[in-house]
Amino acid sequence: DTAVSQTPKYLVTQMGNDKSIKCEQNLGHDTMYWYKQDSKKFLKIMFSYNNKELIINETVPNRFSPKSPDKAHLNLHINSLELGDSAVYFCASSPGLSKTQYFGPGTRLLVL
């Protein structure tokens, strides 16, 4: 009964490649998020979608493009991967903006 799930859990790829990370939540929440956690464990929000509409975009390079096909899914596509993109990416959801967020298990991205 996973509430927020992400795939893949691990992703190792070469610089310059394009990759996608998928997120699904079965909590019936309206709002979904992507966070990036760097090697120092700092968590920073990247995007937020509310009812499939982008509401937060926090100074993220346009190589990152989120897509929300429906309220239960928020995918993250990354073009032309760079070494600095290596991090753990967390998806989260909440019943509304500024409400308690539930996090997925994370996707560990390593760019070589």
Added chain:
Amino acid sequence: GQQLNQSPQSMFIQEGEDVSMNCTSSSIFNTWLWYKQDPGEGPVLLIALYKAGELTSNGRLTAQFGITRKDSFLNISASIPSDVGIYFCVNSGNTPLVFGKGTRLSVIA
């Protein structure tokens, strides 16, 4: 912008000891949240605080929302090995959420 200062950055304690960590902000907040991240997992909500002065417990955990609305503390009593992880204070009530830099707790058995 809003900044959250969380201290200490890291702690090494003996099993059975009590732990205290705190968070201060440059702005007034409406809600304080405390999350814990176990190694290799995503953060999980521990306690939510909604009113200045509020003191809330969750098992061995106790958290308080400071009267000035600019600070909060989290205490863990009688620590056990599974308390290991990173504890984040989080501002809520504004968008986007702001996470503190975390307190890394290690418990030595």
